Amino acid sequence: MNIIIIEDEFRAAKSLQNLISELKPESKITGVYDSIEMSIEALSKGSMPDLIFMDIHLSDGLSFEIFKQVDITCPVVFCTAFDQYMLDAFKSKGVDYVLKPFSREDISEALRKVDELKKFFQKNELPELESLLQKIAQPQAASKSNFLVFKNQKYTTIQTENIAYFYIHNEITHLVTFDKEQFQLSQSLGQVAEQVSEKQFFRINRQYLINFKAIKEMEHYFQRKILVKLTIETPEKLLINKEKTHSFFTWLEDR
Template sequence: MKVLIIEDEAGALDDMSSILAEVAPDIEVAGTTESIMQTVSWLERNPAPDLIFMDIHLSDGSAFEIFKHTSVESPVIFTTAYDEYAIHAFKVNAIDYLLKPICVEEMKHALVKFRKLNRQPAVPDLNRLYEMFAQQRTNSHKNILIAYRNQLLPIPTERISFFYSTKETSKVYLADGKSYPYNKTLDSICDDMNPLSFCRVNKQYVIAKQHIQNIVVWSNSRLLITMDVETPEPVFLSKNRAAEFKKWVTG
């Protein structure tokens, strides 16, 4: 059985690959993708896999956007850090969902469910998915709360230039040059922010569209992005995500 894994976090991809190897050694990982357009390209150039594991929140937006760009003929098991309430909107239309961090027993259960369905197509109800995605955008935060010393500072999102994360910490940088520790992962930050205004460009940065100052084509067709506030290190975007990023910037 061949599967496609759509996952933009290297650690999560490694965990899933290890779990699959342990619980279902007959499964072959036919491919891995990490963005919307990379996935669309893979699906259009390769035979449909028997099963797709699809992370909902990718670095360049919602995985639901994949269904807008190409036909998905394979059954889908979603992987997500979303709360239960969001999953109810679509779980009946997919094989199953796995909440991160994924455990061995849940993976076993999902694969048993898949095999029992005798490989009948289980493509999600797109109208319901788009409705949920639109609701997510509507509910995006207009302010964030920053814990600073003995205060909670409400910061309007339009003042945010970018979020920066390392293995040790995450910080938010404002357009006025101030920065504060912000104890959230980039995945969680992306869930909170409006995807029309904020984009995760790599494993370290979530940037605000309105605070982009310059974009330069760099070596190997990567993009070098300059913000209106000095960044701790250069902001690079990979070649395979350049086209989708340009659509986001001009959208």
């Protein structure tokens, strides 16, 4: 499988290369491009790869411009730190995405989905850019209002608005309420993030998805990270790396 990466963040591109090589050693990364201009030139002159990992926000604009200039006939996995609503439109068309900062598990899951769906990724089945943009403009589907949980041999429902945060421990997703009750979930944190309101919840890192109402204060931390403190205690310090601080503050202001 020939793969190209379109990503303007050096660390993210390097991390993707390493993870892809580890998870799919038989694949070959045939190019890494950091701009729309370079990507269009490479895709226009060279042969089409079998898969593209593509960031949405590049140094010279949105990567959608590439689709206007090049007839892309292979599956695309979009990789971005924000614009989750936009990514949902692509996901509904059979193309996956990973959310930065991504993990080994995220890339592994994306590659698995592509393998399962590759027979559908024929030229006449790929979404047209116009239809994607129309879908993006449509209202977002209603978010999940409650979660069914099981504890002490009993089932009960927890209202989503009463959940302070979700987190992963020992590869199991937990939800914690404002009353400090804790329950295990069968869904992955990524699946939970897709079900709750993106206006209300933000995935600050690989382990935590937090409710806006639970945020108490924030402060600068080492290595240009942001330390987030909630109104209730968390098992670990909640740190946002410098690559994600912009999208986090945009999310805070966008309400």
